[in-house]
Amino acid sequence: MRPFDYARASSPADAVRRYRPGTMYLGGGTNLVDLMRLGVARPEHLLDVSRLPLDAVEEVRGRLRVGAAVRNTDLAAHPLVRARYPMLARAVLTGASGQIRNMATVAGNLLQRTRCAYFQDVSRPCNKRRPGSGCPAIEGDHSNLAVLGHSGACVATHPSDMAVALAALEAEVHVTGPGGDRIVPMPGLHRLPGDTPERDTVLEPGDLVTAVELPPPPPGASLYRKVRERASFAFALVSVAAVLDVAADGTVAGCRIALGGLAHAPWRAERAERELIGRPATGGTFLDAAEAELEQARPLPRNAYKVPMARDLIVNTLEELAP
Amino acid sequence: MNRVEGRVKVTGLATYAAEYPVEGVAYAYPVQSLIAKGRVARVDAAAALAMPGVLAVLSVADPPELAEDADAELALFQRPEVAYRGQIVAAAVAGTYDEARAAADAVRVEYETADHDVSLRADHPGLYRPEVVNPGFPSDTEQGDLEGGLAGAATVVDVTYTTPVLHNNPMEPHAALAVWDAEGILLVYDSTQGATTDRDMIAKTLGLPPGRVRVVARHVGGGFGSKGTTRPQAVLAALAARVTDRPVKVALTRQQMFDVTGYRTPTIQRLRLGADGEGRLTALEHVAYEQSSTLKEFAEQTAVPARVMYATPALRTAHRLVRLDVATPSWMRAPGECPGMYALESAMDELACAAGIDPVELRLRNEPETEPDSGLPFSSRNLAGCLREGARRFGWERRDPEPGVRRDGEWLIGTGVAASTYPARRSPCQAVARVRDGGFLVQVAAADIGTGARTALTRIAAETLGVAPGRVHVELGDSDLPAAPVAGGSMGTASWGSAVVRACEELKKDGREGRADTTEEVGQDSELARHAFGAQFAEVRVSAVTGEVRVSRLLGVFAAGRIVDARLARSQFVGGMTMGLGMALMEETLTDEEFGGFLRRDLAQYHIPACADVPDVEAVWLEEEDERLNPMGSKGIGEIGIVGTAAAIGNAVHHATGHRVRELPITPAKMVMTRF
Numbered sequence: 001m002r003p004f005d006y007a008r009a010s011s012p013a014d015a016v017r018r019y020r021p022g023t024m025y026l027g028g029g030t031n032l033v034d035l036m037r038l039g040v041a042r043p044e045h046l047l048d049v050s051r052l053p054l055d056a057v058e059e060v061r062g063r064l065r066v067g068a069a070v071r072n073t074d075l076a077a078h079p080l081v082r083a084r085y086p087m088l089a090r091a092v093l094t095g096a097s098g099q100i101r102n103m104a105t106v107a108g109n110l111l112q113r114t115r116c117a118y119f120q121d122v123s124r125p126c127n128k129r130r131p132g133s134g135c136p137a138i139e140g141d142h143s144n145l146a147v148l149g150h151s152g153a154c155v156a157t158h159p160s161d162m163a164v165a166l167a168a169l170e171a172e173v174h175v176t177g178p179g180g181d182r183i184v185p186m187p188g189l190h191r192l193p194g195d196t197p198e199r200d201t202v203l204e205p206g207d208l209v210t211a212v213e214l215p216p217p218p219p220g221a222s223l224y225r226k227v228r229e230r231a232s233f234a235f236a237l238v239s240v241a242a243v244l245d246v247a248a249d250g251t252v253a254g255c256r257i258a259l260g261g262l263a264h265a266p267w268r269a270e271r272a273e274r275e276l277i278g279r280p281a282t283g284g285t286f287l288d289a290a291e292a293e294l295e296q297a298r299p300l301p302r303n304a305y306k307v308p309m310a311r312d313l314i315v316n317t318l319e320e321l322a323p
Numbered sequence: 324m325n326r327v328e329g330r331v332k333v334t335g336l337a338t339y340a341a342e343y344p345v346e347g348v349a350y351a352y353p354v355q356s357l358i359a360k361g362r363v364a365r366v367d368a369a370a371a372l373a374m375p376g377v378l379a380v381l382s383v384a385d386p387p388e389l390a391e392d393a394d395a396e397l398a399l400f401q402r403p404e405v406a407y408r409g410q411i412v413a414a415a416v417a418g419t420y421d422e423a424r425a426a427a428d429a430v431r432v433e434y435e436t437a438d439h440d441v442s443l444r445a446d447h448p449g450l451y452r453p454e455v456v457n458p459g460f461p462s463d464t465e466q467g468d469l470e471g472g473l474a475g476a477a478t479v480v481d482v483t484y485t486t487p488v489l490h491n492n493p494m495e496p497h498a499a500l501a502v503w504d505a506e507g508i509l510l511v512y513d514s515t516q517g518a519t520t521d522r523d524m525i526a527k528t529l530g531l532p533p534g535r536v537r538v539v540a541r542h543v544g545g546g547f548g549s550k551g552t553t554r555p556q557a558v559l560a561a562l563a564a565r566v567t568d569r570p571v572k573v574a575l576t577r578q579q580m581f582d583v584t585g586y587r588t589p590t591i592q593r594l595r596l597g598a599d600g601e602g603r604l605t606a607l608e609h610v611a612y613e614q615s616s617t618l619k620e621f622a623e624q625t626a627v628p629a630r631v632m633y634a635t636p637a638l639r640t641a642h643r644l645v646r647l648d649v650a651t652p653s654w655m656r657a658p659g660e661c662p663g664m665y666a667l668e669s670a671m672d673e674l675a676c677a678a679g680i681d682p683v684e685l686r687l688r689n690e691p692e693t694e695p696d697s698g699l700p701f702s703s704r705n706l707a708g709c710l711r712e713g714a715r716r717f718g719w720e721r722r723d724p725e726p727g728v729r730r731d732g733e734w735l736i737g738t739g740v741a742a743s744t745y746p747a748r749r750s751p752c753q754a755v756a757r758v759r760d761g762g763f764l765v766q767v768a769a770a771d772i773g774t775g776a777r778t779a780l781t782r783i784a785a786e787t788l789g790v791a792p793g794r795v796h797v798e799l800g801d802s803d804l805p806a807a808p809v810a811g812g813s814m815g816t817a818s819w820g821s822a823v824v825r826a827c828e829e830l831k832k833d834g835r836e837g838r839a840d841t842t843e844e845v846g847q848d849s850e851l852a853r854h855a856f857g858a859q860f861a862e863v864r865v866s867a868v869t870g871e872v873r874v875s876r877l878l879g880v881f882a883a884g885r886i887v888d889a890r891l892a893r894s895q896f897v898g899g900m901t902m903g904l905g906m907a908l909m910e911e912t913l914t915d916e917e918f919g920g921f922l923r924r925d926l927a928q929y930h931i932p933a934c935a936d937v938p939d940v941e942a943v944w945l946e947e948e949d950e951r952l953n954p955m956g957s958k959g960i961g962e963i964g965i966v967g968t969a970a971a972i973g974n975a976v977h978h979a980t981g982h983r984v985r986e987l988p989i990t991p992a993k994m995v996m997t998r999f
Contacts, residue, residue, distance in 0.1 A: 002425055038578075039428065097933075117913075117922040121578075123357050124918055141913050141922050143992065227869040229909050229990055231935035233927075237991060238869075305992040309869060312995075316733065316868040 002039075008048040012176050012210050015049050019178070019206040025049045027069065027108030030100050035113065039122040040129060050105060054210055057081065064214040068107035068174075072162070073098070075106060085214060087222035087241055091165035094226045097233045107209035110163055110173065110189065113200060114156035114264075115235055117141055127153045128197040135197075143302040144237060147310075148263040148294075154197030155300065157261055158190055159235045164260035165224055167268050168241035171214050177207035187258065190265030197264070220245030220254055221321045225313060227261075236261035238310045244321035246281040253277075255318075257293075262310060269293040272314065281322040283315060290314040324792055324888065327778045328542070328771070337542040340514040341498035345570045348500070349378055351563040352423035353555075353575075354413035354430045355582060359439035359919025360648040362403040363412055367431035371415050376422035378567045380430055382413035387562045390530035395618035396583075396651050397528045397558045405434065406618045407650045408920030409582030411555055416563045416571060439648040439919050443614045445483075445591045450612065450643040453622035457658060458812070460627050464696055467637030469595075472606025476597025478678040484594070484666035485986045487911040489587035490580070491655050492926060493772075495544020497584050498574035501560035509536045509561055514543055516551040517809030519768045522802035524553035529561060541800040543772040547902075548654030549584045550772065551811040556583075581912060581924035585653025588613040588623050589914075590662045594670035602680040602688050604635035609667060612643050616651040620644065623652065624659030628744050628966075629667050630696030631854055633689040638696060648919060654811060656902060657962035660745050661969075665906070665987065668741035668970035673983065681724065682740050682974065683714050683858075694852035702851040703949040705882030706742055709858035712945060713740070713880040717860040727981030734864040736875075737979025741970035743857035747884065747958035748814040751842035753805035754822035756784065756830040762794040765826065768807040769799040769819040774961060775891035776815055782888055783820045783955060787827035797823075805838075813855070813959025816887060817952065821845070824954040851951060855958040857881040859900070859971035865979045870994030872908055872976055877940045877968070884949045884958035892960050896942030899964020904940075905931045906965070907972035909988050 006026075009015035015025065022044035026032055029050075035041035054067035057078045064080055075081060076092040096104065113119065118126045118137050125133035137145055137155050145155040167187035175182050189201050203209075222243040228234035239260035247253040255276050257269035272293035279285045290311040297307045331337040356363075368380035381387060383400045393401070399411055415426035440449075453462050473479055500512040509531065515521040515538060522538040529536070538557075543550065556573040564571040575583065591612040597605040611625035626640035655661075675682035690707055693700050714720065722738055723729070729736040754767040765784045771777045777797050785792040798804060799819075808818050822839045829837025862876035879900050886892045909930035913922040923929055942964065950956050969987060977983045982997040 002428075003421075115927065117924075117928060121922070121924075123355075124915070136915075136917050140915060140917055227871060227991055229871075229988075230930050230933050231873065232933045234930060234933075235927075303992075305870075305995045308998070309991065309995045312868045 002042055004043050004046050006046045006048065009052060012052060012054070012208055015047055015052070015208050016177055016206055018047060020045065023047055025208060027105035028071065028103040030104045031108060031112040038120055040120060049208065062216050066106055066212045066214065068105065068209045068211055070106045072101040072104045072109060076101070084217050085169060087224045088162070088165045088169060091161040091224040091241060094224065095161040106212055109160050110209065111201065112160055115159050116145060116156040119156060128156055131198050138300065142300045145303055146263050147297045147299040147303055147306045148267055149192040150264060150298070151193045151195065151197070153195050154193035154264065156193065156197065156264055158263070158265050161226060161236060161239060161260060163190070164239055164258045164266045165241045166212060167266035168243055168256045168258035169214055171212050173209055174211040174213060175203065175207050176210050177204060179204065187266045187268050193264045218243050218245065218254060218256060223317050223321055225317050227309060227313060238262060238306055238313055240313050240317045242317045242321060244281065244318055246323055250280055251278055252281050257314065259310060262306060283319055286315040286318040324778065324782060326775055327781050339495050339498070339542050339544055340500060340512045340540065341572055341574045343500055343512045345500060345502060347569050349416055349418055349567055349569045349571050350420040350423040351414045351416045351559055351571050351573045352427040353411040353559065353579060354415065354427045354432060355579070356405045356408055356410040356412045358405055358434045358436045359408040359441060361405050361434050361436040363405060363432055364435045365433040366413055370431065371426040371429040374422065374426045374429060376418035377415060377426045378418065379416045379563065380413060381416070381562060381566060387566065390528055393528040394524070397553060397555060399555060399558055399562060406616055407648055408918060409650065411559065411583060414559055414563060416567050441647050441649050441914050441919050442916060443589050443591065443612065443645060443647065445612045447645045449645045453620060453642060453644045456622040456624040456627065456642050460624050462622065463641040464630060465639045466696070469606050469608055469637040469639045472637035473595060473597040476605045477600045478598045478674060480594065480596045480670055480674045480677055482594050482670050482673055482985060484592045484669055486590045486662045486665060487987060488589045488914060488921065489655055489906065489910050490912050490929060491547040491549035491584070492929065492931060493545030493547060493549060496575050496577065497550065497554050497556045497580055499557040499560040500570060500572045501564040502570040503564055507535065510539065511536065511557050511561060512539050513557045514550055515540045515553070516543065516546045516770050516772050516811055517807070518770060518800055518802040519806045520809045521553050521557065525557055525561065528558050538802040539800065540770055543770055546772045547656045548658065548811060551654050551809050552585070554584050577926065578924040581921050582650060585651065586912065587655035587658065587662065588652035590625055592625060592666035594666055596670055596674045598674055598678055602678050602685045604633055604689050606637040607633060607635045608639040610641045610643070611663065614645055614647050614649060614652065616649055617646050619651055621652050625663040628660045628663045631694055631744055631852065632667065632742065634691035634695060656899065657745055657966050660962065660966045664741070664743065664966045665969045668967055669973050672739065672974040672977065683710050683719060686710055686742055697852060699850060699852040702853045702951045703947055704854065704856060705945055705947055706856040706858070708945050709856055709880040709882050710742070713858040713860050713878055716880070716943070717878050719860070726978050729979070733866050733868045735867055735979040736862065736864050737975045737977065738860065738862045739971045739974025739978055741859045741967040741974060743859055743963050743967035745813055745855050745959065745963040745966055747817065747853040747855050747952055748812055749817040749821055749845055749953050750808035750814055751840070751845045752807045752818045752822035753840045754819070754826040755805050755836070755838050756823070756826040757836040762796060763788060763790065764796050764798065765823055766798045766804045767819050767822060768802055768804040769815060770810040771799060772810050774810070774895060775888065776810065776819070779816050779887045779891055780819060780823050784823050784827050787824045788831065813961040813963065817957055817959055820955050820957065821953045849951065853952060855881065855883040855963045857963050857967065859967040861971040861975040863972060863975040863979055865976060865994060870991035872989055872994065874904055874936065874972060875939060877904065879942045879964060881942065881944045881963060882947045883944060883960050883963060884947050884952055885956040886944055887955060887957055892944070893942050895960045896964040897940050899962065900940050900942065900968045901932050901937050903965040903968020904937060904972060906987060907969035907989060911988050
């Protein structure tokens with residue numbers, strides 16, 4: 001680990017004021033400290049924002065406001081989250097391990113970086129870590145990487161489970177920064193790689209996430225399902241966050257689907273959603289919708305499995321949600 | 324009896340290699356090769372040496388003195404040639420760990436790069452037949468008319484199985500702390516599976532008489548074989564301490580452990596089995612293809628268990644090796660037996676399916692009278708007993724042989740069986756027992772790598788002396804103690820225990836002290852086929868939606884001689900079976916074809932089973948009397964638990980889904996792509 005200085009911010013405004021080039025905000029540190037040890041992240045100034053008074057979960061005019069420094073464990077256990085957004089609680093609980101969830105924060109979870117093996121190994125090229133150095137994953141190990149929205153520069157995936165649920169719930173990310181305060185709707189926080197994969201999100205230098213606000217839960221039943229190689233402590237090969245509202249006549253009145261493990265960002269399956277609305281809530285409709293979404297998939301030789309896996313998981317999840 | 328060192332371990336007082344308090348300690352951090360093949364052209368250490376706290380940079384630019392015949396993996400900085408990506412080519416030494424690490428990062432190494440080859444293939448032009456396979460078996464054996472046996476068979480199975488690179492991941496990283504005293508005696512606190520053997524190897528590498536080196540390893544946080552041979556951290560610590568004239572500590576990172584502490588070779592294994600109408604083997608061929616490095620030959624004994632298992636008139640086993648631009652493979656829990664029995668026991672399941680015979684019954688029908696390859700009588704062999712008892716406990720008689728038909732919602736359910744075997748050896752060992760403070764002190768340079776060796780030896784000594792275990796203190800983990808073989812090959816307890824028994828017997832005669840050296844006794848052991856056996860039963864659930872495989876039940880029944888301590892034994896069996904579950908479903912280190920070296924070198928990416936993956940693992944054993952093995956009548960238990968587990972799980976996956984995955988690990992990706 002290279003030398004760096006460390007300071008604690010006293011308020012969000014203080015954090016933004018003290019931001020300068022070479023600064024990184026430190027939340028729970030469960031990803032950033034790892035990346036510093038690996039030499040992937042090399043901040044000169046570490047500004048600790050984990051103790052800012054941003055650790056409350058509170059109801060604001062029917063919406064749920066989750067502070068950026070709320071720990072994942074506390075978020076998943078919060079009575080309002082469990083009662084109104086069980087899908088979010090479940091998504092958070094499928095992530096990482098109990099120890100990590102005790103440390104990890106909401107903002108840190110959203111801003112965690114890809115687990116692509118090339119990104120994490122500074123001795124190998126990676127366009128995300130060192131722009132212009134190349135993407136060996138495209139020819140090499142991409143077996144866990146993206147099939148949707150990737151580019152010739154990067155096939156990394158976003159690792160968060162929580163973000164996938166937030167994308168389906170149309171959460172809003174509250175940001176403060178040198179340019180003032182603003183709101184970024186999910187899933188718009190994360191970017192697709194294009195030819196600038198080094199930028200994970202639309203945040204600008206100095207921007208600080210202060211909260212995530214959840215609109216009232218959409219009507220219908222919801223579910224988060226995750227496929228992984230072991231029963232806990234593994235990133236998703238594919239995950240689905242789905243909300244399904246079925247009308248009295250058995251047709252789909254509303255639905256939201258977000259996919260994880262497939263792209264550089266939580267992937268809102270808008271094509272599938274359009275395909276579903278107004279049609280009977282049955283397996284055939286679900287299959288059509290899943291296939292419509294996955295027509296855009298561009299799998300590589302070693303991750304082709306993700307397409308049928310995602311298709312079957314979408315169909316099965318919707319079937320579970322259908323009355 | 325509780326674990327003797329349980330209290331110091333759970334209270335954090337037990338001291339591991341990197342934890343000994345030493346004044347004025349410095350830290351060394353390795354610089355690893357960024358190329359897979361070529362040579363180091365230039366090392367620029369100027370920037371590193373100018374950094375705060377930096378004491379030295381070691382590299383090939385100024386080769387430190389080592390013995391000319393040093394082991395090629397340990398001959399640090401001696402030659403500019405690079406044999407694999409990740410090889411240690413330099414090291415920075417500084418006053419703190421972070422200073423050393425930052426300095427290592429600042430060392431500039433220039434290379435002349437050559438084209439590399441890191442891919443094992445069954446048609447590789449560089450394949451050859453090694454003279455012997457680990458630890459000294461003949462490479463090839465052949466008896467009877469193989470082709471005739473296959474041609475005349477009612478059922479033939481011809482299948483190829485592959486296993487990936489696997490890595491030991493002990494909890495305690497490989498670490499060493501080296502201290503030279505004023506007389507030039509080297510003390511190394513090393514994380515090792517054998518203080519005596521490690522001392523000898525460090526001495527040989529440095530060109531010192533063994534009497535000038537002492538290795539201390541009182542507590543070792545696991546090894547599984549990766550600490551069974553001396554590893555570079557010990558040599559690096561010694562060299563850095565010599566150069567800087569300070570004690571030096573080296574603790575490898577998890578990522579570095581993947582590069583320089585050995586691994587299980589990937590294998591490609593072709594099995595050809597023929598059977599008559601009753602399922603009796605007419606021919607069995609097992610050919611294994613494996614890799615080693617260009618530095619040295621390590622040939623794993625993958626096809627050797629086939630020489631032990633089943634009666635057949637024609638038996639051929641062979642090993643072929645190719646030297647690639649990779650690190651040298653080494654021991655990993657049950658080297659050879661584990662991947663070899665995975666393939667053999669999977670192929671036996673395929674034979675059972677093809678012949679329409681129950682897989683337990685098939686194995687029973689092929690029980691040999693004597694060891695098939697050698698013709699030697701078995702000291703004891705209770706495989707049939709393990710299979711029958713396991714089948715009874717597992718509820719095997721209710722099994723529907725039809726694959727792919729049992730469903731619970733989206734989950735397909737299946738069961739599988741496989742046999743296990745592992746050699747029961749012992750090696751010469753010395754021990755001393757004496758009366759002290761109203762109790763007894765027993766000394767032997769054994770290593771307790773978390774298996775409970777201290778506790779087992781305390782029990783063995785107490786039983787021999789006829790006193791309560793609380794009156795016996797066993798001292799181990801120090802090369803200054805009576806010489807002992809390595810904690811490996813499942814022969815630790817048998818070897819050390821034999822010496823402890825003899826020393827305690829001498830003490831009883833003498834009244835004050837007893838000394839033992841079992842060299843002669845072991846040399847006089849009658850020639851017998853000595854093996855432990857077992858039967859593994861697995862029940863799996865496979866999601867028809869996601870391809871996820873979950874093991875809902877594992878049962879192992881073992882015949883391993885007299886069990887010295889039931890609690891320790893259960894831990895070893897269950898641990899081995901859990902590791903076998905990891906091998907079946909998740910463990911795999913990927914080789915980077917483009918740049919060489921390994922990818923996914925941490926425990927977030929190299930998946931081993933989490934608690935949620937092992938809901939129900941049960942290990943039981945048969946009472947086995949085998950007095951011809953050693954004074955305890957015991958067989959080793961460290962490795963047999965893993966052998967056969969992966970095959971039982973793979974066979975259960977086939978039974979659940981009707982699909983046979985012949986490439987480990989059996990991942991959701993592979994299950995989905997089979998579109999069962």
